[in-house]
Amino acid sequence: MSGNQEVIVASPITPHPPPKDRKLWRDLTAYWILGLCNNYGYVVMLSAAHDIIAQFQDETTDDTTTVENEGEDTRKCHLVSTGAILLADIIPSLFVKIIIPFLPFWVNFKILLAVILSASGFLLVGFANAEWMALLGVVITSASSGIGEPTFLSYSSHFNKNVVSTWSSGTGGAGVIGSLSYASLRALKVSPRDTMLIMLFFPALEAVSFWILLRKPTIIPLTTSALESTEELVTDEKPLTGFKEKLVYIKTLLPYMLPLALVYFFEYLINQGLFELVYFENSSLSQASQYRWFNVDYQIGVFISRSSVNLYKINKIWLMAVFQFINVAYFLTEVIFFYTPNIWITLVIVLWEGLLGGGAYVNTFYRMSKEITPGRRRFAMAMVTQSDAYGIALAGFLAIPLHNAMCALPPAYRKVVW
Template sequence: MTAAAKNEDSEKAESTTTTAPPQDKQLWRDLVGFWILGLCNNFGYVVMLSAAHDIIARFDNNQVLFLFFWMCTATLYFAFEKGAILLADVVPGLVVKLIVPFLPFWINTRVISAIFLTSMSFLLVAFAKTEMLAILGVACTSAACGIGESTILAYTSNFNKNTLSTWSSGTGGASLFGAIAYAGLVALGMSNRDTMLIMMSIPLLQCIGFWVILRKPRETKDIFLNSIEMTSDTKELVGYKEKVQYMGTLLKYMIPLLFVYFFEYFINQGLFELEYFENSFLDKEAQYRWLCVDYQIGVFISRSSVNLISFRKIWILALLQFFNVAYFLTEVIYFYSPTIWIPFAVVLWEGLLGGGAYVNTFYRMAKDIPQSRREFAIGVTVQADSLGIMIAGFLALPVHNAICRMPEYKRLTF
């Protein structure tokens, strides 16, 4: 081969390696589609928690006037019933997340199941004649959320990694807009039943987001297959045994995420209700409501921020969340904060840490894990946050009750 020919070949090879990847002018469809799917997936979960008191009140007309946990005077009946709704909104989703990753990834079947369960949940709660039917409706929401998160989040592995960011932002938006939507409709005078029927628009939006806006992976394959992410020769996991063995490698992602959510929901379920400033411009109910909104704002901001700020050491966020637990635990016992704005700042920080841990965990997985195994890995790791929430729920109640028995809380009783 002549020198000129060699130079020509080298120039061709160099031009091939330095050519920029083709622009994907339709990428916006995937980004918008996953944002909508994240919003719809968690919307029902948030609405059911927001509506817990109203759902209970429909079946019991003898509730005491003040049924707020922060008063430490809630009836045992109310505590049990609200606890049942909280468990119904968490446990079915966790069970689903434990099973779904090991099932065939039939995406359309899974999405149809999630949409069907979401629709059934709103209808059951709207038309329920008994408490058990209403709680079954809440459980359907939880199961739908579990199927959706395990499926759609794993489905992002077939798309541009920024779709993971928009999915997370959508779930954060659900936390904020879901609570505001329910409270706003009730404030306009709508009944719990009518509000639930209006929420039937969410499954319809979910259908549009998945089957109309979002592209199918085959439409993006020319661009996706040219990415560096697809060059790994790691074989795909086959069989139950291989998948279970591989789960051990995912603990470095799951354990920090579990602790972040455990500490976060230990505060939210056990300590939030006990924080109270007597001389504030907000009354007791408003303080709790705005603390929840403050928390959701933090979650929404951080779940939408991974393209601006990203980090790998999630265990640091777990440690920082533990410090938040220490602050709130001592605060609700000794009431040493001089102003209500300090708890508001800590709650916002708590939400930022929780949302940041969620989005950065999966964003890191999108970079670290070979594409051939990413779908299963992400589908399994979503179990961690639900497990942390459930453990927090079981531990928060006895701690809450122990604090309520302290002499300091006599001033909060009627």
């Protein structure tokens, strides 16, 4: 009789595959939108940095100057490197990301706070009547993104692993949609204030996606028979409890964190320290226009690669860091010697730079969704989101002296411009 009971207990586990989840599209779509909305404000604030600062400057002053050397040779440079704006947009996010993994996982409270801060950031920048108010808006928007990313990625451990790929694709889409939407509205002569008010749509969309579109996960407790029929639960998979235990566990995450941090360090050293100094004089585009298109081109590369993990997977993230370092060498020598004969060559390299950055991000978190045990994945995801912020912040600090050093050089002239 006991033998028959054993057969009855085991039989539901093997004969039939689990039914197809016909509403999975809701989770995948919601995570794409959440990725878009979470990073949208960050991208917009970088795109709007010039306008945010310029509206409080004396109309008689110019935000560009020429750095004099011997004789009449000069280089056109901005007085302040865009690295300074980058720091205001990344440091608050970094501080929040450092704290978040060690706090209780109150997902609804954290997302509510992120939505409120995002909307407040747009309002502060839009209605600012002093420079400090505008900068506070940038800081608040950065904090919103810093709360959202580790929270959403930690929460993804309760869903199908493919929500990580749609989240990554959404964050890549934020780069393209954010930069293009801001540039388009400004091209249509919409004021900076009205532009920021229009963008309040995105915090509202984030709230709808999280609380209405995304399904609430159901965590089914494991039965004794289920435990006997699977090998998923082992001692190492117990959830981490306590500050000390989490701190010790961080060292196991370094293989994910270090390559990602390096990729983003090299990437943003290019974007914020060197991009604005690459200039093709005989192009039909102005220097400011070339800079904007370099950034749009970069964001397209990021979007493509962040959306590609289900088609092509890369495990050796350190290899992307090596390639990104080669990109730094190219842009550094290009700024010094101006040897590239055609702007299209530089645009291809910029696209490659974006592909590397987005690929490193999505493949890191996708690997974690498969390699890290469910009990520890929530904390691990939240911790590794700090990696890109460390790299970006360090790049912001170094981009300022690098920018100044490049501006102090005598100008170079292209002998061939097609």
